[in-house]
Amino acid sequence: xxxxxxxxxxxxGGYGLYVWPxxxxxxxxMGGEVIAVWRRHAAASESHDES
Amino acid sequence: xxxxxxxxxxxxxxxxxxxLAMRHRSDVAMSVFFVVIVASLxxxxxxxxxxxxxxxxxxxxxxxxxxxxxxxxxxxxxxxxLDGVLEQxxxxxxxxxxxxxxxxxxxxxxxxxxxxxxxxLLGLQFGLSGESLGVLTLSLLLGTPTxxxxxxxxxxxxxxxxxxxxxxxxxxLPLFIPVLxxxxxxxSSSLAGIGSEANLSLLGAxxxxxxxxxxWATAVALRIALE
Amino acid sequence: MSTTGINWFxxxxxxxxxxxxxxxxxxxxxxxxxxIAIGLYIGFFVAxxxxxxxxxxxxxxxxxxxxxxxxxxxxxxxxxxGIGLGLNARPSFMMAQAIAPTGAMFxxxxxxxxSMWGKPxxxxxxxxxxxxxxxxxxxxxxxxxxxxxxxxxxxxRADRASAVLALxxxxxxxxxxxxxxxxxxLHQGASVTITAAPTMAGSMVTAMLIMMVGFWMxxxxxxxxxxxxxxxxxxxxxxxxxxxxxxxxxxxx
Numbered sequence: 001x002x003x004x005x006x007x008x009x010x011x012x013g014g015y016g017l018y019v020w021p022x023x024x025x026x027x028x029x030m031g032g033e034v035i036a037v038w039r040r041h042a043a044a045s046e047s048h049d050e051s
Numbered sequence: 052x053x054x055x056x057x058x059x060x061x062x063x064x065x066x067x068x069x070x071l072a073m074r075h076r077s078d079v080a081m082s083v084f085f086v087v088i089v090a091s092l093x094x095x096x097x098x099x100x101x102x103x104x105x106x107x108x109x110x111x112x113x114x115x116x117x118x119x120x121x122x123x124x125x126x127x128x129x130x131x132x133l134d135g136v137l138e139q140x141x142x143x144x145x146x147x148x149x150x151x152x153x154x155x156x157x158x159x160x161x162x163x164x165x166x167x168x169x170x171x172l173l174g175l176q177f178g179l180s181g182e183s184l185g186v187l188t189l190s191l192l193l194g195t196p197t198x199x200x201x202x203x204x205x206x207x208x209x210x211x212x213x214x215x216x217x218x219x220x221x222x223x224l225p226l227f228i229p230v231l232x233x234x235x236x237x238x239s240s241s242l243a244g245i246g247s248e249a250n251l252s253l254l255g256a257x258x259x260x261x262x263x264x265x266x267w268a269t270a271v272a273l274r275i276a277l278e
Numbered sequence: 279m280s281t282t283g284i285n286w287f288x289x290x291x292x293x294x295x296x297x298x299x300x301x302x303x304x305x306x307x308x309x310x311x312x313x314i315a316i317g318l319y320i321g322f323f324v325a326x327x328x329x330x331x332x333x334x335x336x337x338x339x340x341x342x343x344x345x346x347x348x349x350x351x352x353x354x355x356x357x358x359x360g361i362g363l364g365l366n367a368r369p370s371f372m373m374a375q376a377i378a379p380t381g382a383m384f385x386x387x388x389x390x391x392x393s394m395w396g397k398p399x400x401x402x403x404x405x406x407x408x409x410x411x412x413x414x415x416x417x418x419x420x421x422x423x424x425x426x427x428x429x430x431x432x433x434x435r436a437d438r439a440s441a442v443l444a445l446x447x448x449x450x451x452x453x454x455x456x457x458x459x460x461x462x463x464l465h466q467g468a469s470v471t472i473t474a475a476p477t478m479a480g481s482m483v484t485a486m487l488i489m490m491v492g493f494w495m496x497x498x499x500x501x502x503x504x505x506x507x508x509x510x511x512x513x514x515x516x517x518x519x520x521x522x523x524x525x526x527x528x529x530x531x
Contacts (some may be wrong), residue, residue, distance in 0.1 A: 001464075002323075002326065002327065002499040003323070004369075008531055012336065013281040013327060013332045013333035013334075013335070014332065015332055015333045015334035015398055015518045016379055017396045017527065018334055018335055018337065018395065018398050019333060019336050019394075019395060020279060022337045022340055022341065022390070022391040022394040023337075023340055025387065025390055025391070026344065027385055027392065028313075029383050029387050030354070030383075030451055030496060030500075033380065033501060034503075037500055037504050037507060038503075039295045040504070040507045041503065041506060041507045041510070042511075044507050044511045044514075047508055047514065051435070183282045204442070204443075204446055205376070208426060208430075208439045208442060208443060209426070212429050212430060213429065214429065215429075218425060218426065218429055221418075221421070221422050221425060222422045222425075222426060222443060224418075225415050225418040225419055225422065225447075225450070225454075226450050227446075227447065227452055228415060229450070229453045229454055229457040231456065232457045232459075232460070233457060235463055236460070253457070253460070260449075260453075264446075264449065268445075268446055270365075270443055271441050271442055272439060275415075275435055275439050275442065276435065276439070277436040278434065278435065
């Protein structure tokens with residue numbers, strides 16, 4: 001383990017400002033896509049049942 | 052009635068399209084005028100320093116040629132599509148891809164060739180001289196047919212769709228990029244004195260590649276559009 | 279009308295794919311979550327700090343897999359499109375349709391993380407390097423394919439037209455890559471040559487490959503899920519013309 005503390009881990013050797021947004025946006029995009037597909041499926045099945 | 056040979060059919064398509072274009076001469080004049088105006092706007096925006104103009108000349112004139120080709124793509128198949136001629140064309144026993152080459156050729160004569168002929172004049176506006184002017188004209192002569200070839204695919208794919216003018220731009224512009232790079236590259240490398248042969252040969256290669264694939268893809272796209 | 283002859287392959291009908299995909303999605307999703315968690319653990323806690331790039335290099339654990347996925351997915355989408363055109367198979371077109379948004383998402387991700395990596399390592403958010411530029415054009419092509427599909431109302435034409443565009447794009451991307459590379463050697467002064475870190479510790483490579491596997495699994499899960507959406511949505515279209523609804527068929531089993 002190379003990180004002495006949580007703060008050190010978050011700082012990423014001074015590059016935290018670049019590393020964390022990258023992973024954050026990746027998580028947002030992938031999570032958002034999952035939710036979008038989920039909703040799309042729900043909407044499609046629902047309107048299908050109505051008809 | 053005997054069947055027309057391949058070259059007769061090809062000549063027929065070209066003759067018909069050119070004849071129709073001659074009856075709508077203002078269309079041709081418009082695309083030429085468009086190029087002149089757009090190219091004249093850049094010096095007004097960037098400033099009149101000859102050194103700056105000379106460096107941006109190749110890019111500006113090539114992008115202008117791209118846009119002119121794009122604007123005229125709507126005319127390539129739309130009129131024939133609306134009056135039903137295109138459906139008749141699909142029934143001609145000759146391979147559709149060859150007829151597409153004919154249509155693209157006449158489209159180039161109408162929209163590309165005037166730009167090529169005009170380019171030395173526009174180059175002068177941007178302070179190009181001597182060899183670079185020649186290279187500019189030659190690169191456009193090699194590149195604009197490729198643009199028409201690639202553009203035909205986009206025109207066929209978006210045939211008859213709502214908002215097809217904007218859509219065809221979005222589809223086709225990314226495909227134009229290699230031609231833009233080699234075409235503008237030929238001029239700037241001749242300005243830099245390192246010879247433009249490599250870029251011009253690559254432009255030629257792009258042309259041959261598009262000649263091999265694009266008419267075939269356009270023919271497939273036309274059949275899809277008219278199904 | 280012409281797809282009637284393709285019943286010899288049992289799983290090629292949407293009715294068969296829908297429940298099959300439904301059974302596969304949880305597995306792929308679970309494996310994706312597990313593998314990505316392991317990859318992140320190795321990437322952040324096992325892999326050492328890079329000697330030259332510091333900890334900024336850790337961005338590659340998401341950047342490189344995203345960039346690879348963006349290209350793989352494009353090729354896979356084009357293959358499905360080609361199969362669809364060649365065999366006139368409706369499910370192949372649906373698969374191509376289901377892949378496109380995920381591919382566009384990974385392309386965007388590769389560009390975003392690339393610029394996040396570029397700022398500390400080359401000092402610029404964006405350089406006109408061959409790889410970056412091709413990736414940008416790839417994003418344009420994904421968007422073009424999605425837009426073309428959404429602006430055609432007739433499903434059959436939408437399927438086939440976007441398939442042609444996908445195939446044309448497959449020829450275009452390598453040409454763009456090499457043309458920009460060539461262009462860059464001409465404009466030497468303005469460009470930055472980007473090479474991968476010469477020596478990567480074993481754990482760095484391991485983390486990257488594990489993340490790659492995780493992204494593959496994620497892509498399988500999410501494209502299959504979107505495939506199910508597409509199947510249900512198309513069923514509502516009158517042109518699809520199937521009497522029994524798929525959820526009904528699934529219930530009946």
